[in-house]
Amino acid sequence: MFARSLGDDGAELRPLEPWHAAELLTHIDRGRDFVGRFVGLPDAVTDLASSRAFLTAYAEKAATDTGRVYGIWLDDTLVGGVLFRTMDLGQGTAEAGCWLEPSAVGRGLVTRATRLLIDWAVRERGIHRVEWRAAAANTASIAVARRLGMRRDGVLRAQHLHRGDRLDIEVWSLLATEWEAAQAGRP
Numbered sequence: 001m002f003a004r005s006l007g008d009d010g011a012e013l014r015p016l017e018p019w020h021a022a023e024l025l026t027h028i029d030r031g032r033d034f035v036g037r038f039v040g041l042p043d044a045v046t047d048l049a050s051s052r053a054f055l056t057a058y059a060e061k062a063a064t065d066t067g068r069v070y071g072i073w074l075d076d077t078l079v080g081g082v083l084f085r086t087m088d089l090g091q092g093t094a095e096a097g098c099w100l101e102p103s104a105v106g107r108g109l110v111t112r113a114t115r116l117l118i119d120w121a122v123r124e125r126g127i128h129r130v131e132w133r134a135a136a137a138n139t140a141s142i143a144v145a146r147r148l149g150m151r152r153d154g155v156l157r158a159q160h161l162h163r164g165d166r167l168d169i170e171v172w173s174l175l176a177t178e179w180e181a182a183q184a185g186r187p
Contacts, residue, residue, distance in 0.1 A: 006072070006112040013113045016071040016081060018059055021052035024071075027078040031101030038135040039099050040162065058083070065089055065125075070117065072100070072109050079104035082113045084121065092128030092176075094121050098144065105140070111147045118148065119183070122176045129175055135160070136168040145172035149182050 003012040016024065028035065028045045036042035045051045061067030069083040080100035087094040096117060098110045121127035132150055134141035145152075150172035158166035 003073075004116055006109060006116075009107065010075045011107070011109055011112070012073045013070050013082070013116055014073060015062075016055055016058065016069045016078075018052055018055040020071065020078070021048055021055055023078050024055060025051040027080075027101060030103070031099075034102045035099045036163070038138040038141070038162070038167070039097075041099055043163070061087075068117070070113065072104070072113050074104055074107075074109070080109060080113075082110060082117055084117065087121070087125070087127070089125060089127075092126060093131065094125075094127045094129075095131045095133060097133070098141065111144050114144065114148060118174065118179060122179050127176065129173055130179075132172040132174075133169050134172070135162070136170050142170060142172070145170075148174060149178060150174045151178075 003014045005011070006013055025045060025048055028042050028051070032042040041054075045054050055069070058067060058069040066087050067084050068087070070081060071078050072080040072082065080098065082096065082098045084094045085097050096114055098114060100110055118130050121130060132141075132145045132148070134145065136155060151174070153171040153173050156169045156171060159169045160167045
């Protein structure tokens, strides 16, 4: 098992694996309404079996190099996560995403965790383009994309059906060359 520190505030990034199913379900239950405003995860993780199925699907993605999911723990409590929903190593593309329960908002956890994910994907897996998709009304997620140095590619109008509503989805991206240049300038 590994854990990566996200700073000196007790936050860590760890793989989320099928054996975390009960912990994931407890976490989603704490933030179900908040997380579910823009993200479908609370609709997919509704009981222990569906939580285990979600994590097993990501374990299979990790085994086939087509996706990854990591949890964000704060003082040993799971409070959110980041993931590569998709990874296509042949094309050099990956789509990143996140979620966070209300108790952990405003600490920069998602930005710090996603930085680690992007750095790993670009430097170790050869990903050329990282994409970020967010509902146009999800200003917190769009702010993360900006903090990561992503550029807005455009808006997919009424693209995503979520809980009966059609949401506009903003597409943001970051190229490996942009990432490397930005990291060279970081202390």
